[in-house]
Amino acid sequence: MFAQYDDYDALGLAELVKKGDVKSSELVEECIARIERVNPRLNCVVHPMYEQARAAQPSTGPFQGVPFLLKDLLQTVRGVPTSSGSRFFAGMPADRDSELYVRYRKAGLVAVAKTATPELGLLPVTETDLHGPTRNPWKLERTPGGSSGGSGSAVGAGIVPMAHGGDGGGSIRIPASCCGIFGLKPTRARTPTGPTASEGWSGFAIEHVLSRSVRDSAAALDATIGAEPYAPYHAPTVTRPFLEETTREPGRLRIGFHWEAAMLGDVHPDCIAAVKDAAKLLEELGHDVEEVRPQHDREHLTRSFFTVVSANTAAEIDEGARRLGKKARPADFETATWRGAQMGRSFDGATTLL
Template identity: 35%
Template sequence: MTDTLDNPQVMSWDEWFAHDGLGLAARIKAGEITAEEVASQAARAINGVNSEISGVIEVFEDAVADSTVNGANPQGAFAGLPFLMKDLGPTVAGRLQEQGSFYLQGNRPQSDAFLTTRIKEAGLNIIGRTTTPEFGCCSSAENPAMYVTRNPWDTGFTSCGSSAGSSVMVGAGVLPLAHGTDGGGSIRIPAGCCGAIGLKSSRGTFSIAPVNSDFTSVVSTQGCISRTVRDTAAFVDNCRGGAPGEFMPFWHPEKPFLEQIKADPKPLKIAVSHEWGPYAATPHIAAELTRVAEFFESLGHHVEFVTPEVDFEKAYAAQTTCYISNFAQVVNNLLRMKGLETPPEDLFEPMNIRIWEQGKDISYTTRADMQLDFNTTARAFGAVYQDWDILLTPTTARETPAIGTTEYLTITETPSALDWFQNLWGFFAYTPLNNLCGTPGMSLPLAAHANGLPLGMQIHAAIGNDGLLLQLAAQVERAIDGKWNQGHLPKVHVTKLG
């Protein structure tokens, strides 16, 4: 990266961090700076922090030097703004996508996914790829043989995941927004752990074409991690929509989200909870939830603690069946690529092999029973939203793990995939059921753990009410004068670069 780092820096790091994505795009459109100058400064930022937090696998130097080389539309909403893609999900033509796996080293797709084309049309210049656990299947990008992504607030702790690298780069101020995927909380959880904003959109927002199955991949969605509500709104407005032939009824709001967030929502009825069946938040997290609930009340909303009438044990069991069977088929498809019958132990992480063994022969009847439980759970949450506009929970139920905590990782020696997932749900209790039901959830950096690490608070709404979440988040952002994380910055941050 010597060529790009030799270019002059166009603004101070304090000025850099003071801009969100649309703010930088406005300066590019006004001719004050070029997209290439912004990309060069982003590359400099990556170079300055990546050795400490290990969030970026590769920088595309040609895209830094020329903001249009990947096909970014200079007339798009983001005007050539540099952007990082998670190394999982939508493919980028000609660029490596290795999904955090030794098995996929050297995998270079030759075509763009449909969402990638939307990202480029929005004017986002893809300049690199970010870390993820193997196939996105675990809580953190933490395999010492591959890479260990660290939390910018304290590098002795994980970033969580699976959108790990994108979250640490946004958290450290490197870029205003970056790509993420969310199949059970993988945008919201690391955003919450790294002090960023993470929206999991309603089902039917973003394309999953062409690789993912219309019928089995609907629990997972795409999105971004950002520092401002308007950047998230602009990303959804400009990147949503289905590819020709996708079966879901892809929907669009009557008014763009960027317009909706300019006004505060009406006074809302907000239900607050953290005791979900077998899982509950720690006492400190529960206390932070109460504090944040009181803050929402101070904004004029009616706030009340409520326990949703949902069969949580059945819901989590169905979620486990979904994950085990879906991931087993992901592994099956990868094995077919190379004509293999079983996953090589030296190329696959241990828990992913156990998930494959557990799930590869699951019957259609088991899957049909799972779908019935999905249906029951979705209807139960639907009933909650008949009485309440918003559900407020923590994003996670336990403390952010220290680096080296293997119980949530796919490098663990835990013998049972079922036991492993049940333990995961104890940590990520409040995120996966949005994926099961298709409902939106948004993690906001409004709280902190006892040790000072960020703690996300999650607002949920009925399916299709993403605009209401964004409206409420924008109201909060205005109320705190944009000072998320109570105005604190992480130890590893661009404003601390020389």
């Protein structure tokens, strides 16, 4: 065991491993012990990978020997099931490693387990018929958010300093906010999605990490940056490493803030207050801060978003049924998931694209 585990972020732990102050195996055992201790209350880990983690020979990358958790959605590990939070997909082992997981391994990370997600990553909370509710580490009766709620809960609880997540409509940022950690949704195609998928939600969804520190997030992006060669498009190149950006003086920035909902619905007063507090802090730091009001049709944006998501849900279920060789039935899915897929099947291609 390693008593100082909480004192370091992922880069800090990796530095200790490189200097020989601690072994990767000790960090892995500390992570496993923490899962076993807190997961009965949090329900954030849904598939242990303990034997693979104990047998791992970590690469000498920036995160050498650091324990890591994978969200149980999209990213695949050969021989390990990916349930996507769904009874329909439960127990289906992957036949290959995803490209992003390969890059995590090359960066030195050691995958110890997979974390909870709502069914097919569709909701901003993490509660499924398959696994039950995942809980917030700060207040057990609260949600950790979603869809990367299992990862957010695990990082917030100190199981790992950093965990994988994905974000199509807030699924990294919402759990980060709920669990008091850091979460960034990168630019589309900044990280790879293949080879088992081309793009998530027609490009809305992009994968990255939730972390205790900003620099871990930056270093993880440096380690995984770039779409795979067969990707349909690539993100613009960057001029310097993201980790370097975290230590550069930004100068006086012009910052706009907006506190109204982008889509239909109201914003809770506590959330509005948090945005305004952040704006005030930025102003006190010397930046030019002003409220902005983007002009857009909220109803049209809401309708368009759910058109794309529901059409992709239908396609994901149909493709999964084809791979599994079985028929998808309403009883195999949660009601909201099945209804969303049915709505998606009602659209033609032009409606989905436009």
